[in-house]
């Protein structure tokens with residue numbers, strides 16, 4: 001598989017995906033990107049080494065895969081703009097939060113039927129550790145397989161039915177922000193107790209990275225790993241007691257529901 005890929009709206013997230021594809025061996029000549037401003041186009045051409053245009057319609061000619069990377073409010077308009085220029089078998093990927101495959105299919109061809117696949121990436125794609133949620137439209141299962149194969153070298157790919165796409169987005173699409181907030185809170189708490197900020201930051205970042213690696217490589221449930229750090233009546237138990245009594249679990253439950261519901265309102 002050596003598809004020609006058009007990336008419409010090569011901003012922060014789509015640019016990170018392009019960077020990952022190039023690192024995974026895609027030839028830069030197989031990718032054409034677009035952006036609105038000349039500043040972004042210049043940055044894309046210089047940093048990624050792919051062709052960067054303004055014209056979405058021109059960019060999709062000859063493409064096998066089209067990735068729509070614009071903001072959610074623009075996604076359907078960009079799909080309508082390119083509809084007439086796509087061959088029938090072209091796979092359309094959208095990373096726009098909240099925009100359904102139904103909305104995109106209607107914009108691409110009012111008669112329906114185009115293979116559309118929703119994908120939700122996250123920012124660790126910038127370091128080759130992205131997490132991608134993949135939800136093909138009804139009838140686009142084969143396109144879904146193609147998209148999974150394309151993204152597999154860029155990190156972890158999890159396919160979910162589209163009805164769970166927004167809920168899954170609340171876990172991994174927005175998830176890095178929760179982790180960074182937890183990091184900030186741990187650093188600030190350390191600083192408040194007198195640990196110098198540089199050391200509090202180093203300890204926090206190394207602890208989060210090491211714990212994530214331990215979780216991923218051991219395959220153990222997080223509760224088992226937490227139990228292993230928690231001696232009865234000990235220091236960690238005292239800390240966890242405070243986190244639980246200040247409603248950590250409830251805060252996460254309400255936060256992820258709010259994220260899911262906000263995504264549903266974007267479509």
Ligand SMILES: NC(=O)c1ccc[n+]([C@@H]2O[C@H](COP(=O)([O-])OP(=O)(O)OC[C@H]3O[C@@H](n4cnc5c(N)ncnc54)[C@H](OP(=O)(O)O)[C@@H]3O)[C@@H](O)[C@H]2O)c1
Pocket residue numbers: 008009010011012013014034035036037038040041056069070071072074078095096097120121122123173
């Ligand atoms: N950031 C994240 O963590 C994240 C995570 C998951 C999913 N997403 C999704 O990724 C999408 C993009 O987010 P982002 O943060 O990457 O935004 P961004 O950096 O603003 O990228 C959007 C890009 O689209 C370009 N653009 C706007 N209108 C266009 C048009 N009509 N034709 C072609 N290009 C156009 C912009 O060009 P200019 O730069 O020239 O204005 C910009 O480069 C969103 O739909 C979002 O839901 C983002």
